[in-house]
Amino acid sequence: MSCVRGFCPSFVTLQGAKPRRPQGAAAAGFKIPALPDAIIPGDFEPMAILVAGIGGTGVVTIGGVLTMAAHLDGKAGSSLDVTGLSQKYGAVGSHIRIAPSAAMLHAARIGTGEADVLLGCDLIVAAGADALSRLRPGLARAFVNTEVVPTSDFTSQPDWAADEAGLKHRLNEALGGRAECIDVTVLAQHLLGDAILSNMLLLGYAWQQGAIPVQRAAMEKAIQLNGVSTDTNLKAFALGRWLAHDNAAVRRLMAPAQVVQLTMNAGGSLAALIDDRARRLVDYQNAALADRYRQRMESVRRMLAGRSDADALVRQVATQYFRVLAVKDEFEVARLYSRPAFLQSLNEAFEGEFQVSFHLAGGPFGKLDKVTGKISKTAVGSWIRPAMRLLAGVRFLRGSWLDPFARGVEAQLNRRVRDAYEEDLDDIGHAAAQWPEARLRELLSWPASVRGYGHVRERQARAGFARRATARDAPAGSHPEN
Known part of the structure; x- marks a missing residue:
């Protein structure tokens, strides 16, 4: 568990920990069947392969393996690692060129419109402008991991969220049907026990699809010469090949895995949502706080009864009121x-x-x-x-005169947010109940802006209170932004 400094109140680090081996089929030791090799042409035009991903996850290693494999296969290979200002957790790229002979190798860097293959070890980096600009128009192929790793924008923008569907759409627009998105991180984690093997699994997948002009023996020898977790990396490469050859068979290995997903029940019924939040408030503090929440929600329900948008508005209050009551202190x-x-x-x-x-x-x-x-x-x-x-x-x-944190700046800010929101909920019983949906929705949703911790929360609270003031001061019958 981790989060960035200044945005999260705490995080945990582990020393000496090793990922536990997977359960189910993986723990039993699944056997990868004999697979037909990809067809590697004897004669081919020089090929440019762009490996794009996040630093510290093995992107550069993939580049090194490919270059060594080319030399072992009697071909020429060159690599250029582009790490920018940050090698770890920043966007990095490995520019690989493979040619039948050294005389056919020229500039190591892959220029605009020169890449034949994109190995996208991270979806955000792979769908970025830099990576897409290097793809050969109408010809390039892409094999992309669907995992989304938060970028540094998360540290300064609490509402930041990666648009996975939008990123995939960008890839499809640029490549059409030549872009394949594969959840290799999930497969590596549950079948091999370590998400760090996802890049090698992706490499195996692309190789089996005939996108890498190097013989299998040379690829496997290069993995061995790398000398790091040789057996598991070879298995990851083989698993990627199997996934490309028989996707359904590999997916069946996932069936016994028990993947627990924590949900906040956003898609369930309104009653279930309120019950869920009330139970959480009991754990958070006590039954009295849960009762306070339920009573307020019942009051809001009565005040909004008869509106066509009542269910959506009450759901919004159920979410935001819980947030202002259950602050992570x-x-x-x-x-x-x-x-x-x-x-x-x-x-x-x-x-x-x-x-x-x-x-x-x-x-x-x-x-x-x-x-x-x-x-x-x-x-x-x-x-x-x-x-x-x-x-x-x-x-x-919490909140009593015996609370040692009650007089802290952040605790006082949290009480201001809570009191202001409860005042807004009281106003629903008066003129606010007749407001247009857009204006009332803005009034009921402004606490969503109050995100983060410390100085980040203070900044976001100012933005939230500004939203509140705009909604409250808007002329009757108008949208708050008008």
Whole structure:
């Protein structure tokens, strides 16, 4: 679990942890059948292969394997790694050229419209302007991992979200039917036990599709010469080949895997949504807070009864009112990390002996960053867990005069947001209930702008209060933006 400094109140790091081997079919040791090799032509035009992805995930390794494989196969190969200013977690690319002879190799960098194949190890990078501009018009093929890794925009834009459908559409517009999107990260995680193998799985898939002009023996020898997790990388390459050859057979291996998805029940009935949030509030603090939520929701339901858009508006209140009541503060962080389910989830995901460190910014653990002038986190060991259990056990003190955090700047801000929203909900019983849908929706949704923690939350709260003022001050019968 991790999140960026200044946006999340805490995160956890693990030392010495190894991903636990997968369960189900993978744990039993599935056997990859003998597969027909891709047809590799003896004579071919020089080929340019662009590997695009996120630094630190093995993108450069894929480039090195391809170049070595070309040399082992008696061909010429060159590679150029483009890492920009950040090699880890930033966008990186590996420019690979493979030709029948060295005399046919020219510039190492792949220019505009020169790439024959795109290996997209990350969807955002693969669908970016830089990668798409290098594809050969009308001819290039792409094999792209559907995983979306948050970019640095997430640190400054709390509402940032990757448009997966839009990214795929961009690829399809640029390549037509020559773009294949494959969920190799999910397959690598559940069948091989480690998502880091997804890039090698993607390489195997592309090779089996005939997109890499190198013989299989040379590819496998290059993986061995790389000398890192040789057996698992060879298995990932073979699994990618099998996926390309018989997609359904590989998918059947996933059937026994128990994948638990946590949902906030946004698509269920309104009653189920309210019940779900009320149960969460009991865990968050106590039954009294849940009762306060239910009573308010019943009041809102009555005030909006008779409107054609009542269900949508009440659903909006059910979501936003829960958010302003259940702020992720010091008590909540302590509760989440002290639950037995937290350690159980770590033990289920990792094996071996490992140490857990908590990075906290709340209470006495917030420290001033001399460079940015903002509050940053302090790393503490597992010794903090008893204190977390104690703090979680007295969360009923939240908001009372005995609350040690109640006078903090952020706690005061959270109360301002809550009180303002409850005032808005009271106004629904008066003139606001007759407002047009767009204006009333804006009034009921402004807390969605209050995101993040620390200085980020303060900035976002200003934006939220500005939205609120616009909705409240708009002339009767008008849209708030008019």
